[in-house]
Amino acid sequence: xxxxxxxxxxxxxxxxxxxxxxxxxxxxxxxxxxxxxxxxxxxxxxxxxxxxxxxxxxxxxxxxxxxxxxxxxxxxxxxxxxxxxxxxxxxxxxxxxxxxxxxxxxxxxxxxxxxxxxxxxxxxxxxxxxxxxxxxxxxxxxxxxxxxxxxxxxxxxxxxxxxxxxxxxxxxxxxxxxxxxxxxxxxxxxxxxxxxxxxxxxxxxxxxxxxxxxxxxxxxxxxxxxxxxxxxxxxxxxxxxxxxxxxxxxxxxxxxxxxxxxxxxxxxxxxxxxxxxxxxxxxxxxxxxxxxxxxxxxxxxxxxxxxxxxxx
Amino acid sequence: xxxxxxxxxxxxxxxxxxxxxxxxxxxxxxxxxxxxxxxxxxxxxxxxxxxxxxxxxxxxxxxxxxxxxxxxxxxxxxxxxxxxxxxxxxxxxxxxxxxxxxxxxxxxxxxxxxxxxxxxxxxxxxxxxxxxxxxxxxxxxxxxxxxxxxxxxxxxxxxxxxxxxxxxxxxxxxxxxxxxxxxxxxxxxxxxxxxxxxxxxxxxxxxxxxxxxxxxxxxxxxxxxxxxxxxxxxxxxxxxxxxxxxxxxxxxxxxxxxxxxxxxxxxxxxxxxxxxxxxxxxxxxxxxxxxxxxxxxxxxxxxxxxxxxxxx
Numbered sequence: 001x002x003x004x005x006x007x008x009x010x011x012x013x014x015x016x017x018x019x020x021x022x023x024x025x026x027x028x029x030x031x032x033x034x035x036x037x038x039x040x041x042x043x044x045x046x047x048x049x050x051x052x053x054x055x056x057x058x059x060x061x062x063x064x065x066x067x068x069x070x071x072x073x074x075x076x077x078x079x080x081x082x083x084x085x086x087x088x089x090x091x092x093x094x095x096x097x098x099x100x101x102x103x104x105x106x107x108x109x110x111x112x113x114x115x116x117x118x119x120x121x122x123x124x125x126x127x128x129x130x131x132x133x134x135x136x137x138x139x140x141x142x143x144x145x146x147x148x149x150x151x152x153x154x155x156x157x158x159x160x161x162x163x164x165x166x167x168x169x170x171x172x173x174x175x176x177x178x179x180x181x182x183x184x185x186x187x188x189x190x191x192x193x194x195x196x197x198x199x200x201x202x203x204x205x206x207x208x209x210x211x212x213x214x215x216x217x218x219x220x221x222x223x224x225x226x227x228x229x230x231x232x233x234x235x236x237x238x239x240x241x242x243x244x245x246x247x248x249x250x251x252x253x254x255x256x257x258x259x260x261x262x263x264x265x266x267x268x269x270x271x272x273x274x275x276x277x278x279x280x281x282x283x284x285x286x287x288x289x290x291x292x293x294x295x296x297x298x299x300x301x302x303x304x305x306x307x308x309x310x311x312x
Numbered sequence: 313x314x315x316x317x318x319x320x321x322x323x324x325x326x327x328x329x330x331x332x333x334x335x336x337x338x339x340x341x342x343x344x345x346x347x348x349x350x351x352x353x354x355x356x357x358x359x360x361x362x363x364x365x366x367x368x369x370x371x372x373x374x375x376x377x378x379x380x381x382x383x384x385x386x387x388x389x390x391x392x393x394x395x396x397x398x399x400x401x402x403x404x405x406x407x408x409x410x411x412x413x414x415x416x417x418x419x420x421x422x423x424x425x426x427x428x429x430x431x432x433x434x435x436x437x438x439x440x441x442x443x444x445x446x447x448x449x450x451x452x453x454x455x456x457x458x459x460x461x462x463x464x465x466x467x468x469x470x471x472x473x474x475x476x477x478x479x480x481x482x483x484x485x486x487x488x489x490x491x492x493x494x495x496x497x498x499x500x501x502x503x504x505x506x507x508x509x510x511x512x513x514x515x516x517x518x519x520x521x522x523x524x525x526x527x528x529x530x531x532x533x534x535x536x537x538x539x540x541x542x543x544x545x546x547x548x549x550x551x552x553x554x555x556x557x558x559x560x561x562x563x564x565x566x567x568x569x570x571x572x573x574x575x576x577x578x579x580x581x582x583x584x585x586x587x588x589x590x591x592x593x594x595x596x597x598x599x600x601x602x603x604x605x606x607x608x609x610x611x612x613x614x615x616x617x618x619x620x621x622x623x624x
Binding site: 144153163174249250279281 | 381390453456458460461465474475484550555556557559560562588596
């Protein structure tokens with residue numbers, strides 16, 4: 001029986017869970033806040049792991065999920081948005097030194113993909129494309145039952161692929177990325193530009209309207225807000241067509257907060273995808289769905305990563 | 313000792329070679345023209361294979377390379393530009409029925425990639441991106457020492473990924489694909505548009521200038537021709553940046569006729585790639601090179617495919 005400690009370094013919570021290989025549910029889960037008054041986030045992480053560590057001392061591996069960019073081979077968090085003190089931070093090496101257990105790290109989008117493939121919407125598929133649409137956009141890919149990591153561990157950064165070389169600015173500083181169109185930030189940017197240009201809308205002018213507020217306004221019939229989500233859906237279709245041509249998966253799984261507003265963009269997305277695919281065969285039997293796992297997808301991804309690495 | 317018959321269905325030649333597993337050079341190679349007066353291309357292919365078939369009758373597998381689209385799992389050529397009579401043609405099934413030997417098929421770009429990885433510029437690399445720039449643009453990808461084929465066998469159609477959603481028409485009927493900018497056809501299209509708009513140039517007006525003629529004019533200092541190749545290089549940089557973000561390879565291998573004019577686009581390509589990559593780590597140790605194999609790359613790819621399938 002394999003025992004895994006899974007860690008999810010999230011935006012608001014640091015979570016730890018203990019899984020055994022033959023059980024779907026964790027033996028124990030513990031959460032603390034990611035951000036604290038005092039520094040030493042690593043010390044808090046160590047205490048969190050100690051709190052869940054099995055009394056018999058038997059742990060085969062620790063898996064960690066963190067927002068990127070990270071280096072999964074070196075086990076280094078290059079930067080992570082919510083813990084500023086971790087820069088080029090060799091987290092797996094430091095945890096291994098403390099706990100004397102193999103530790104494995106990958107980024108949150110890759111591990112959400114791995115979790116959906118192993119435990120969620122992607123079960124039984126061998127080629128999976130996962131795309132999360134929230135503040136930003138992130139991807140994960142399974143090819144022939146293997147997580148796509150790439151030479152430097154930086155593969156599947158799908159939000160940052162160019163769809164319009166002279167397009168709008170992305171959060172990363174580049175232009176025309178999928179994320180700059182089809183993310184909460186992209187939707188907010190479009191609405192702000194149109195309001196500034198004097199476009200009629202029920203939205204408040206002179207303040208930042210959130211993707212959620214724009215979604216509410218769209219549901220109440222505001223034409224600008226409806227259009228903003230439709231544009232996001234159109235470019236999502238162009239982006240996913242690119243990914244079908246590149247990876248040719250049998251399932252596309254959408255995650256992230258913007259999927260909750262999918263009634264506003266799904267039709268436009270489907271029309272755009274169908275228009276942009278170069279051969280109808282890409283769509284034959286293609287499943288397009290949303291994530292099946294909830295809040296514990298990060299923990300399950302960390303668990304799956306550790307199990308995958310132990311098998312190698 | 314494994315004996316493989318490798319077939320390359322090229323634009324001008326149908327070629328067959330016999331390889332044994334312990335020899336780099338083929339035992340025998342035979343070529344005929346792809347197109348003939350009489351129909352029955354399959355009959356001519358069968359005779360070609362019979363001509364090279366070892367006298368002892370011992371063949372372990374036949375590998376075939378064909379321009380796409382093809383279905384590698386069903387062994388079906390959906391259409392191929394130079395043999396019009398082959399439509400949804402179950403070529404491996406028909407060959408197996410005739411020769412009673414396992415037959416395997418994949419498209420020419422995938423197999424050129426496989427050949428370069430196994431025998432050419434990509435040896436020793438585990439994650440390879442191959443892109444051929446000729447009349448069109450085509451891709452092949454190796455991930456963790458495996459050829460990327462995808463669920464329907466249609467992966468790595470990298471020439472047909474969108475870089476500019478409202479961009480120029482591509483040969484496939486879509487807009488703004490990498491191929492519509494960075495291929496012989498894309499270069500010719502740009503020059504034709506500019507000449508039609510009255511742009512000064514040493515190129516002849518009112519006729520179709522080939523990519524080769526434009527290359528010659530550029531070498532002699534024609535500003536429009538130079539610009540046409542630089543634009544191709546710029547969009548190639550944007551496209552390859554997308555592929556680094558998606559696949560994160562350790563080597564990029566360029567093939568195809570337009571690489572012969574690379575002095576005209578390589579600087580612009582490198583500048584564009586560097587500008588568009590979202591993290592400098594993608595470029596760390598990245599090898600960017602051209603193909604090492606010559607004319608027999610299609611044969612070597614077919615050989616490598618057959619050897620790969622026999623090992624599974």
